[in-house]
Amino acid sequence: MTTTTDTVLWVVVPYVCLAFFVLGHVWRYRYDKFGWTTRSSQLYESRLLRWASPMFHFGILAVFLGHVMGLGIPKSWTEAVGMSAELYHFLAVSIGAVAGVCTVLGLALLIYRRRTVGPVFRATTRMDKVMYLMLAVVIFLGMWNTIAGSILNLGGHYDYRDGVSVWFRGIFRFDLHPELMADAPIGFQLHGMSAMLLFAVWPFTRLVHVFSAPVGYMWRPYVVYRSRSDRLGSRQGRPGWDRVERQEPTRRR
Amino acid sequence: MRVMAQMAMVMNLDKCIGCHTCSVTCKQAWTNRTGTEYVWFNNVETRPGQGYPRTYEDQDKWQGGWTLTKRGRLQLKAGGRLKNLFTIFASPKQPSLDEYYEPWTYDYENLTDAPLQEHTPVARPKSLISGEDMQVRWSANWDDDLGGSPELTKADPVLAKVSDKVRLEFEQTFMFYLPRICEHCLNPSCAASCPSGAIYKRSEDGIVLVDQDQCRGWRKCVTGCPYKKVYFNHKTGKAEKCTFCFPRIEVGLPTVCSETCVGRLRYIGLVLYDADRVLEAASVTDERELLASQRRVFLDPNDPEVQREAERAGIARDWVEAAQRSPIWALINTYEVALPLHPEYRTLPMVWYIPPLSPVVDVVGETGEDSEDSGNLFAAIDALRIPVEYLAELFTAGDVEPVNAVLKRLAAMRSYMRDLNMGRPGNPAIPEAVGMDEATMYEMYRLLALAKYDERYVIPAAHAEQAHGLEELATECSLDYDGGPGMGGSGPFGEGSGNGYNDPIAVENFHMLQQRQTTDTVADPATRKARVNLLSWDGKGAPAGLFPPKAQDAGLQEPDPTPSEALVQPRPAGGSAAGPAGAGTDPADVSDGGGPVDGGTR
Numbered sequence: 001m002t003t004t005t006d007t008v009l010w011v012v013v014p015y016v017c018l019a020f021f022v023l024g025h026v027w028r029y030r031y032d033k034f035g036w037t038t039r040s041s042q043l044y045e046s047r048l049l050r051w052a053s054p055m056f057h058f059g060i061l062a063v064f065l066g067h068v069m070g071l072g073i074p075k076s077w078t079e080a081v082g083m084s085a086e087l088y089h090f091l092a093v094s095i096g097a098v099a100g101v102c103t104v105l106g107l108a109l110l111i112y113r114r115r116t117v118g119p120v121f122r123a124t125t126r127m128d129k130v131m132y133l134m135l136a137v138v139i140f141l142g143m144w145n146t147i148a149g150s151i152l153n154l155g156g157h158y159d160y161r162d163g164v165s166v167w168f169r170g171i172f173r174f175d176l177h178p179e180l181m182a183d184a185p186i187g188f189q190l191h192g193m194s195a196m197l198l199f200a201v202w203p204f205t206r207l208v209h210v211f212s213a214p215v216g217y218m219w220r221p222y223v224v225y226r227s228r229s230d231r232l233g234s235r236q237g238r239p240g241w242d243r244v245e246r247q248e249p250t251r252r253r
Numbered sequence: 254m255r256v257m258a259q260m261a262m263v264m265n266l267d268k269c270i271g272c273h274t275c276s277v278t279c280k281q282a283w284t285n286r287t288g289t290e291y292v293w294f295n296n297v298e299t300r301p302g303q304g305y306p307r308t309y310e311d312q313d314k315w316q317g318g319w320t321l322t323k324r325g326r327l328q329l330k331a332g333g334r335l336k337n338l339f340t341i342f343a344s345p346k347q348p349s350l351d352e353y354y355e356p357w358t359y360d361y362e363n364l365t366d367a368p369l370q371e372h373t374p375v376a377r378p379k380s381l382i383s384g385e386d387m388q389v390r391w392s393a394n395w396d397d398d399l400g401g402s403p404e405l406t407k408a409d410p411v412l413a414k415v416s417d418k419v420r421l422e423f424e425q426t427f428m429f430y431l432p433r434i435c436e437h438c439l440n441p442s443c444a445a446s447c448p449s450g451a452i453y454k455r456s457e458d459g460i461v462l463v464d465q466d467q468c469r470g471w472r473k474c475v476t477g478c479p480y481k482k483v484y485f486n487h488k489t490g491k492a493e494k495c496t497f498c499f500p501r502i503e504v505g506l507p508t509v510c511s512e513t514c515v516g517r518l519r520y521i522g523l524v525l526y527d528a529d530r531v532l533e534a535a536s537v538t539d540e541r542e543l544l545a546s547q548r549r550v551f552l553d554p555n556d557p558e559v560q561r562e563a564e565r566a567g568i569a570r571d572w573v574e575a576a577q578r579s580p581i582w583a584l585i586n587t588y589e590v591a592l593p594l595h596p597e598y599r600t601l602p603m604v605w606y607i608p609p610l611s612p613v614v615d616v617v618g619e620t621g622e623d624s625e626d627s628g629n630l631f632a633a634i635d636a637l638r639i640p641v642e643y644l645a646e647l648f649t650a651g652d653v654e655p656v657n658a659v660l661k662r663l664a665a666m667r668s669y670m671r672d673l674n675m676g677r678p679g680n681p682a683i684p685e686a687v688g689m690d691e692a693t694m695y696e697m698y699r700l701l702a703l704a705k706y707d708e709r710y711v712i713p714a715a716h717a718e719q720a721h722g723l724e725e726l727a728t729e730c731s732l733d734y735d736g737g738p739g740m741g742g743s744g745p746f747g748e749g750s751g752n753g754y755n756d757p758i759a760v761e762n763f764h765m766l767q768q769r770q771t772t773d774t775v776a777d778p779a780t781r782k783a784r785v786n787l788l789s790w791d792g793k794g795a796p797a798g799l800f801p802p803k804a805q806d807a808g809l810q811e812p813d814p815t816p817s818e819a820l821v822q823p824r825p826a827g828g829s830a831a832g833p834a835g836a837g838t839d840p841a842d843v844s845d846g847g848g849p850v851d852g853g854t855r
Contacts, residue, residue, distance in 0.1 A: 050343045058342070123488075209470075214471065222445035
C-alpha cells in the first residue's frame with residue numbers, strides 16, 4: 001500500500017528535482033556561461049587547499065563510482081557474473097569506507113578553511129553556504145548509512161540493492177516503486193531526500209563545475225586557433241544568412 | 254608553407270625611463286576592477302630585480318613554458334596532459350598572493366571622520382583581500398630603481414645564473430628597465446595548458462585571448478605561462494590576460510601602453526610567419542639555437558612567393574603591405590637589433606626588445622673617455638662582461654654573441670651619427686665594422702630616433718566589412734528591434750538576454766543596457782529625475798524624455814511631427830487622443846514604440 005505522502009515524497013519530489021536539475025543546467029549554460037566556473041580560492045590560501053581539495057575531490061569521485069555501482073547495476077547482474085553477496089559487500093564497504101573517509105576529511109578541512117581563512121570566507125556567497133550545508137548533510141547521512149547500516153548492522157540488516165536501488169532505477173524507467181523507499185530505514189530515506197534536494201539546487205550553485213570536467217583536453221591539439229570572422233561582428237550568425245562564398249568549380253575529368 | 258600574420262611589438266629599452274605610465278594607463282583601461290586589483294597586464298621591472306610576480310623567471314620553481322622530453326618532443330614543463338588533469342584540484346605550481354602582492358587601499362574616510370583627538374588621524378592601509386588592517390610589505394614594483402638591493406636583488410633568478418661575476422656594490426652596479434606585457438607567443442604554453450580550451454590564438458592577427466564564457470577557472474594557464482602574464486580574477490573565477498588592446502588594434506590604433514608611452518619606445522606592426530615551422534623551431538635541441546630558429550620562422554613579406562601564399566591563406570593585400578612597412582620586421586630582420594625575451598622558454602614570444610646600450614655608455618663616460626667613440630664603445634662592450642652576460646640570460650638563453658652584435662650596432666650608430674650631427678662627413682668604416690652600409694644605418698637611426706606615430710605603429714585595421722554587426726556602427730536593419738517585424742533576436746527574458754545577442758563591448762553600452770533592463774519605470778521627464786543619455790542616443794527619433802513635457806496636448810502644439818519621429822514613436826494621429834499624462838509619458842512608447850500595433854493607429 002502506498003499512501004499519498006509516499007507518492008509525493010518518492011515520486012513527485014524526485015521528478016521535480018530531476019526537472020530542476022536538467023532544466024536548471026540548460027538554463028544556466030545558456031544564460032550564465034560567464035558564471036560557470038570553479039571559483040577557485042587558491043589565490044587566497046593554498047597550504048590547506050593542497051591537501052584538502054584533492055582528498056575531497058578524488059574521494060567524492062570514488063564515492064560517485066560506488067553509487068553508480070550500487071544504484072545503477074541490478075543485483076542480478078553481479079550475481080550473473082558470479083560475484084557473491086559477501087564479496088560484493090566486502091568490496092563495497094572497504095572501498096566505500098576509504099573513499100568516504102577521504103571525502104569527509106577533505107570536506108571537513110575545506111569547510112574549516114573556508115570559515116577560518118578571512119579572504120576565503122569573504123569570498124563565500126550565501127548560495128555557497130547553502131550548498132556546503134546541503135552537501136555536508138548528504139555526505140554525513142551517506143557515511144552514517146555505511147557505518148551504522150553496513151558495518152555495525154544497527155537496526156537489523158537492510159540490503160539497499162533490493163530496495164533503494166530498485167526504486168532509483170525505476171524513476172528513469174517510469175517503473176515507480178515508492179513503497180520501497182517508504183519501507184527503507186530512516187537513514188536511507190533522509191540520505192535520498194537530502195540528495196534530491198541537493199540535485200534541485202545544484203544548477204544554481206558552483207557545483208555546475210562538475211559538468212565541465214575537461215576530458216577533451218586529452219585529445220585536443222595543444223594550441224587552439226580561432227577566427228574573429230567566425231562571428232560577424234559581435235553577433236552570432238543566424239541560420240539562413242550564410243555569407244556568399246565562391247564555390248570551387250568541380251573539375252571534369 | 255602556411256602563412257599567418259602576427260601582431261607584434263618591439264620595445265627599445267634604451268629609451269625606457271621607468272615612468273610606469275604604460276602600467277598605469279593599462280591598469281586604468283583594463284584591470285581597474287574588483288578581482289583584478291593585483292593584476293598588471295603591463296608592468297615595468299627594474300633589472301636586476303625579482304620581477305613581478307617575484308622570481309617568475311625561475312622555471313625550476315614555477316615550471317612554466319615548454320621543455321624537451323628525452324625523446325626530443327616538446328612537452329609542457331609542468332607535465333604532460335594526464336598529469337595536468339590529475340593536478341586540477343589544487344594547482345601545485347601557482348604563485349600565491351605573496352608572490353604577486355596583497356593589494357590594498359587606505360582608510361581615507363578616517364581623515365575626515367575621526368573624532369577630535371590629540372594626534373593627527375592617519376589613513377591606515379586596508380587589505381583589499383581580507384578587509385583587515387595590513388602592513389604593506391611588497392607590491393608589483395617594490396624593488397623599483399634597485400630599491401632594497403642588494404638584499405632583494407640577490408633573489409633575481411637571472412642574476413643567479415651570472416652570479417659569480419656579479420658586483421652589486423652601488424658604484425659598480427648597472428640597471429635598466431624592462432616593461433613587460435603578454436608575449437602573444439607563436440607557441441603559447443598558456444593555451445596549451447588550458448584544460449577547457451578557452452585560451453585561443455586569433456588566426457587573423459595572432460593575439461592570444463581568453464574566452465571568458467569558456468574559461469572554468471582551472472588556473473592551469475597561470476602555471477603554463479613562463480612570463481606569468483595570465484592572471485586569475487579572484488572575483489569572477491576566470492583567467493584574464495593582456496588583450497593587446499584588440500578593440501583598438503582592430504581599428505588601427507596602437508595599444509594603450511604604446512599610445513601613452515612617454516619615451517615612444519614601443520613599435521607595433523605585423524610579421525608574417527610560417528605556421529608549419531613553429532613546432533620545429535620550438536623543438537631545437539640547443540637552447541642557444543632558439544633565437545636563430547625563431548628568426549627562421551618569419552617570412553619575408555617582399556618575397557613574391559610569400560605574397561602568393563599569403564593571398565592563398567586569405568591574408569588581405571593591405572595586410573601584406575603593412576607587413577612590408579612593419580617596423581617590427583625591420584628591427585628584427587633588416588637591422589637585427591631586436592631580441593626575444595627568454596627564448597629558452599620555447600614559446601616563441603612575439604614582444605621583442607632592443608637591449609640597452611646605456612649601462613655601457615655610462616661606464617665609458619664615467620672613465621672620462623669619449624663615450625661616443627666607436628672604438629671606445631666596442632672595447633667597453635667586450636670588457637663589460639657583466640651587463641652583457643646578464644642581457645644574454647634575458648634575451649638569448651645566455652649566448653653573448655648576438656647581444657654583443659646588437660650592442661655594437663647601436664654603438665656604431667651613435668658614433669656614425671655623431672659625425673653627421675657635428676657637420677662632418679660620415680665615416681663609412683663604422684657601419685662596415687658592424688656589417689651595415691651607410692644608408693641602412695641612417696634608416697635604422699631614423700626608425701630608432703625620429704620615427705613618427707605612423708612609422709612606429711603600422712597597424713592595418715581589421716576588415717570591418719566582415720563585421721557589419723558591430724553594434725556601435727548601427728548598420729543593422731532598422732526594423733530589427735525588440736518586438737519589431739525584423740525577426741530581431743531578443744531572448745525570452747527581454748532585450749539583451751539570451752545567447753549571442755549584442756554582447757556589449759563598450760562599457761557605456763553595458764551600463765545603458767543594464768539600466769534599461771533593471772529599471773522598473775520608463776524615463777519620465779515629469780518626475781524630473783529621469784533623463785535621456787544623449788551619448789547613447791543614435792540620432793533617430795525622439796526618445797521619451799528628450800524634450801521637456803509640453804503643455805497638456807502635444808499634438809496641438811506640434812501639428813507636424815518630423816517623419817523620423819513618427820517612425821520611431823508613433824502617436825495616435827489625432828492629438829486629442831493622447832493619454833491623460835501626455836504622449837511622451839506612456840510606457841508603451843518606449844518599451845515597444847513603433848511596434849506594429851501602434852503603427853496601425855497612425
